[in-house]
Amino acid sequence: MARIEMRNIAKRYGSVEVLRNVDLEIEDGEFIVLVGPSGCGKSTLLRMIAGLEPITSGDLLIGDERMNDVRPRDRDIAMVFQSYALYPHMDVARNMGFSMEIRGEPSDERQSRIASAARTLGLTALTERLPKALSGGQRQRVAMGRAIVRDPRAFLFDEPLSNLDAALRVEMRLEIARLHRRLGTTMVYVTHDQVEALTLADRIVVLNNGEVQQVGGPLDLYERPANKFVAQFIGSPTMNVIAATGAASTVLLNNGATIELPAPGDASAVVEMGVRPEHIDVVSPDDGDMTGRAEVVEHLGSDTNIYIEVEGVGPLMVREHGNIPAKAGDLVGLRVQPQNVHLFARNGTAL
Amino acid sequence: MTATVSRRNTVLTIGKYAALAFYLGFALFPLYWLLKIAVTPDTLIFSEGTRLVPSAFTFGNFMTVVFQTDFLAYFWNSLIVSFGTAFFTTLIAAGAGYAFSRFSFAGKRLIIAVMLITQMFPLLMIIAPIYKIVAGLGLLNSLTSLIIVYTAFNIPFATFLMQSFFDAIPKDLEEAAMMDGCSRFQALRKVVFPLTLPGLGATLGFVFTAAWSELLFALMLISKNDAMTFPVGLLTFVSKFSVDWGQMMAAGVLALIPSCLFFLFIQRYLVQGLTSGAVKG
Numbered sequence: 038m039a040r041i042e043m044r045n046i047a048k049r050y051g052s053v054e055v056l057r058n059v060d061l062e063i064e065d066g067e068f069i070v071l072v073g074p075s076g077c078g079k080s081t082l083l084r085m086i087a088g089l090e091p092i093t094s095g096d097l098l099i100g101d102e103r104m105n106d107v108r109p110r111d112r113d114i115a116m117v118f119q120s121y122a123l124y125p126h127m128d129v130a131r132n133m134g135f136s137m138e139i140r141g142e143p144s145d146e147r148q149s150r151i152a153s154a155a156r157t158l159g160l161t162a163l164t165e166r167l168p169k170a171l172s173g174g175q176r177q178r179v180a181m182g183r184a185i186v187r188d189p190r191a192f193l194f195d196e197p198l199s200n201l202d203a204a205l206r207v208e209m210r211l212e213i214a215r216l217h218r219r220l221g222t223t224m225v226y227v228t229h230d231q232v233e234a235l236t237l238a239d240r241i242v243v244l245n246n247g248e249v250q251q252v253g254g255p256l257d258l259y260e261r262p263a264n265k266f267v268a269q270f271i272g273s274p275t276m277n278v279i280a281a282t283g284a285a286s287t288v289l290l291n292n293g294a295t296i297e298l299p300a301p302g303d304a305s306a307v308v309e310m311g312v313r314p315e316h317i318d319v320v321s322p323d324d325g326d327m328t329g330r331a332e333v334v335e336h337l338g339s340d341t342n343i344y345i346e347v348e349g350v351g352p353l354m355v356r357e358h359g360n361i362p363a364k365a366g367d368l369v370g371l372r373v374q375p376q377n378v379h380l381f382a383r384n385g386t387a388l
Numbered sequence: 389m390t391a392t393v394s395r396r397n398t399v400l401t402i403g404k405y406a407a408l409a410f411y412l413g414f415a416l417f418p419l420y421w422l423l424k425i426a427v428t429p430d431t432l433i434f435s436e437g438t439r440l441v442p443s444a445f446t447f448g449n450f451m452t453v454v455f456q457t458d459f460l461a462y463f464w465n466s467l468i469v470s471f472g473t474a475f476f477t478t479l480i481a482a483g484a485g486y487a488f489s490r491f492s493f494a495g496k497r498l499i500i501a502v503m504l505i506t507q508m509f510p511l512l513m514i515i516a517p518i519y520k521i522v523a524g525l526g527l528l529n530s531l532t533s534l535i536i537v538y539t540a541f542n543i544p545f546a547t548f549l550m551q552s553f554f555d556a557i558p559k560d561l562e563e564a565a566m567m568d569g570c571s572r573f574q575a576l577r578k579v580v581f582p583l584t585l586p587g588l589g590a591t592l593g594f595v596f597t598a599a600w601s602e603l604l605f606a607l608m609l610i611s612k613n614d615a616m617t618f619p620v621g622l623l624t625f626v627s628k629f630s631v632d633w634g635q636m637m638a639a640g641v642l643a644l645i646p647s648c649l650f651f652l653f654i655q656r657y658l659v660q661g662l663t664s665g666a667v668k669g
Contacts, residue, residue, distance in 0.1 A: 087563075087567060088566075089563050089566070089567075108566075108571075109563075109566045109567050110566055110567070110568075110569045110570060110571065114567065115567065116563075116564070116567045118560045118563070118564060119560075120558060120560045122558065122560035122561050122563070122564035124561065124564075124565075124579055125561075125583060126582045126583060135565075135568050136568035136569050139568060139569040139570055139574065139578075140569050183564075183568070187568075
């Protein structure tokens with residue numbers, strides 16, 4: 038168990054800068070998710086913690102010790118790879134016990150730890166199989182088992198669920214959450230899937246273009262995104278962002294609609310307004326802030342997604358709870374919930 | 389509909405086997421002829437001409453070859469040269485292939501290009517310089533010279549072969565091993581090496597056969613009887629006035645044995661090895 042601290046970490050490949058100014062403190066036992074679009078540097082950051090990628094500048098501390106130049110084997114950290122990276126020529130038990138084998142720990146100790154990890158993950162019947170005889174979900178479990186057996190100071194996960202089908206992904210996500218609660222070990226988890234991030238994390242680190250955009254709890258990011266990128270990256274369906282101008286406590290849209298903000302403030306720097314699909318209410322056409330025509334209506338049972346074209350504003354996505362009787366071509370009125378509006382300045386920062 | 393499909397399938401199957409049979413016949417016929425001449429008594433070789441099966445059999449040629457010629461010595465020399473070449477080539481190629489596959493270093497592209505270029509020239513062109521070098525080193529008429537020359541010639545191809553086998557092993561595996569507490573060398577020994585066995589088998593096999601049947605350099609660099617390899621030795625059956633076909637073929641048949649044994653031994657790895665790069669498990 039250990040806390041992990043990053044101080045002003047940067048990574049360059051030649052002249053290409055893939056990460057900069059990363060400052061992050063991960064508390065002991067915390068579940069941190071690094072999330073961002075592909076190429077944002079999240080996997081590189083994880084591999085730097087693991088020691089598989091040299092750190093160009095800055096300091097990495099694990100358990101208050103500087104680790105920049107410590108070899109991966111001496112960091113006492115376990116990693117679960119996206120490809121699982123199971124050793125094809127070893128059976129499940131030997132795969133799980135390999136780290137203990139390398140460290141020369143006594144065989145009976147090893148066997149009991151393997152057996153207990155196999156029990157936890159429901160692999161007891163499979164310990165003598167080779168990886169090629171396992172299904173994707175089972176391989177994933179073995180990869181986790183290999184990490185658990187070691188009892189490391191921290192776990193690193195590099196997109197561990199992205200090779201699984203949807204149903205299995207939900208199941209394994211739950212299993213990882215349980216595992217964290219049971220072990221209480223520090224975990225750093227990389228994903229591009231914001232649902233995984235929101236459901237698993239104590240805190241989420243949103244990365245884009247090699248820079249940390251925001252660090253916060255799942256609801257913090259959802260309710261108070263620091264900028265337009267985070268606002269649009271977190272939350273599904275994506276937040277609607279529309280051009281707007283502001284004056285005092287009023288926001289003016291391009292089609293002439295005005296939205297009164299609940300709290301008086303200075304909205305003069307506003308260039309865009311963001312509102313999540315679930316924060317727009319469908320009302321009768323002559324009611325509400327604006328009117329638009331429904332282009333596509335998706336009935337999901339629990340929710341209804343409506344894609345609405347509003348003249349002068351552009352396409353908006355609206356999500357209504359439950360099953361509402363709208364259909365494509367309908368004229369609908371829209372009312373924006375003013376307390377749930379996000380305002381952005383020209384550089385994208387939230388106001 | 390089904391009938392048409394199944395009839396077409398039958399035709400296809402027959403066609404496939406016919407093609408295979410034709411190919412096998414074409415490829416194996418010379419070997420059959422080798423064996424046939426080897427067991428035909430000398431007196432019948434010319435009189436029976438092209439009869440497919442001789443009217444009498446004899447093992448006399450084999451007896452003569454084994455007990456009355458230097459064939460066993462040639463055979464032994466060939467074994468030493470081929471095993472030596474296969475061993476050193478594979479060892480060096482494995483190291484070089486691993487480096488090409490896993491590390492990026494200055495001059496890597498250049499080295500690969502140069503290695504490719506060496507494969508472009510006909511061997512005939514470099515016989516004279518090689519002879520000069522070997523003579524200068526005082527290594528003429530020694531098996532060592534053959535091992536060195538063969539190793540040098542086979543390393544480029546063997547290196548590319550080994551590199552492709554290493555490329556097929558995901559980097560993640562080594563990284564996982566290093567996270568699990570291995571040094572790079574331990575990761576190589578415990579994880580990469582066992583997975584490269586098919587590749588090593590295939591490389592050993594290729595190099596062994598190449599060295600086993602090489603004639604040109606053996607002919608140039610070896611002129612003394614006691615250092616002759618068997619392809620050169622075979623030529624001793626050709627005398628000024630006649631060719632001792634029966635004995636020559638018998639010697640040829642015997643020379644096939646190690647190659648066959650070697651391939652039997654490694655074929656399981658070979659098939660696996662040649663295809664393992666194609667599909668990632």
